[in-house]
Amino acid sequence: RKEVEQDPGPFNVPEGATVAFNCTYSNSASQSFFWYRQDCRKEPKLLMSVYSSGNEDGRFTAQLNRASQYISLLIRDSKLSDSATYLCVVFTGGGNKLTFGTGTQLKVEL
Amino acid sequence: DAGVTQSPTHLIKTRGQQVTLRCSPKSGHDTVSWYQQALGQGPQFIFQYYEEEERQRGNFPDRFSGHQFPNYSSELNVNALLLGDSALYLCASSSGVLAGDWEQYFGPGTRLTVT
Numbered sequence: 001r002k003e004v005e006q007d008p009g010p011f012n013v014p015e016g017a018t019v020a021f022n023c024t025y026s027n028s029a030s031q032s033f034f035w036y037r038q039d040c041r042k043e044p045k046l047l048m049s050v051y052s053s054g055n056e057d058g059r060f061t062a063q064l065n066r067a068s069q070y071i072s073l074l075i076r077d078s079k080l081s082d083s084a085t086y087l088c089v090v091f092t093g094g095g096n097k098l099t100f101g102t103g104t105q106l107k108v109e110l
Numbered sequence: 111d112a113g114v115t116q117s118p119t120h121l122i123k124t125r126g127q128q129v130t131l132r133c134s135p136k137s138g139h140d141t142v143s144w145y146q147q148a149l150g151q152g153p154q155f156i157f158q159y160y161e162e163e164e165r166q167r168g169n170f171p172d173r174f175s176g177h178q179f180p181n182y183s184s185e186l187n188v189n190a191l192l193l194g195d196s197a198l199y200l201c202a203s204s205s206g207v208l209a210g211d212w213e214q215y216f217g218p219g220t221r222l223t224v225t
Contacts, residue, residue, distance in 0.1 A: 004152075043200055043216035044153065087152050097166055098143075098202075098214060100152030 001026050003099045006088050010105035017078050021104050023071040023088030032091035033064055035073045037084045038103065044087055047073075078108045112137060114203050114217035122223045123191050131186040131220045135203030141165075142184040143214060144176060145200040153200055159184050188222075196224045 006023045013019050025033075033050040048055065050062040050071050061074040071088055088101040115134045123129050135142050141160045145153035155168035159178035178184045182203075188195055198221050202214035 041221075043218050045216070046213070097155055097158070099155065100145075102150070102152045
């Protein structure tokens with residue numbers, strides 16, 4: 001089993017739609033959780049951290065369920081500029097190691 | 111303030127050759143991590159350097175080696191290249207390993223093609 005597993009993509013949605021991505025992780029000792037965004041042929045960039053209480057940043061909402069080892073990302077009112085690959089990332093202690101999921105590709109269309 | 115820089119941007123090598131990739135961390139950062147990202151996959155952790163020593167290593171063969179210099183810059187070396195080594199190689203820098211500062215900043219990557 002992979003350490004971090006994500007929804008298979010791609011997701012093709014119309015502009016203005018709401019889309020949700022899911023992710024599960026296998027290591028119960030994982031400490032921190034994040035969503036990264038990666039544009040085509042570019043480096044990953046931090047989108048937002050994920051907390052148990054849930055956190056929101058504009059149109060983006062992230063949730064963590066430690067009991068189920070499940071992470072989610074909700075994007076409301078999708079924009080064309082949201083088209084990218086979204087990577088679920090888990091931080092495990094013992095020295096800054098980040099474990100990435102394979103990523104889910106989002107395409108927002110007119 | 112310069113971010114993470116990597117060189118070269120692109121590289122084409124032949125099977126069996128050796129390659130060296132370079133990374134300069136973000137100003138103020140002392141820890142460098144290397145990742146391999148194959149097409150359609152997420153980045154996979156190769157290893158991490160701090161205080162010129164390899165601190166952690168992912169599941170990569172000994173053909174992958176590295177080095178960190180006193181100015182915190184780093185090199186990734188790959189020997190006996192295989193076709194499967196074709197990927198985007200990402201360098202990420204961070205600060206304060208001991209302080210638990212996790213946030214890593216990625217460079218633009220080096221795209222390696224092995225023919």
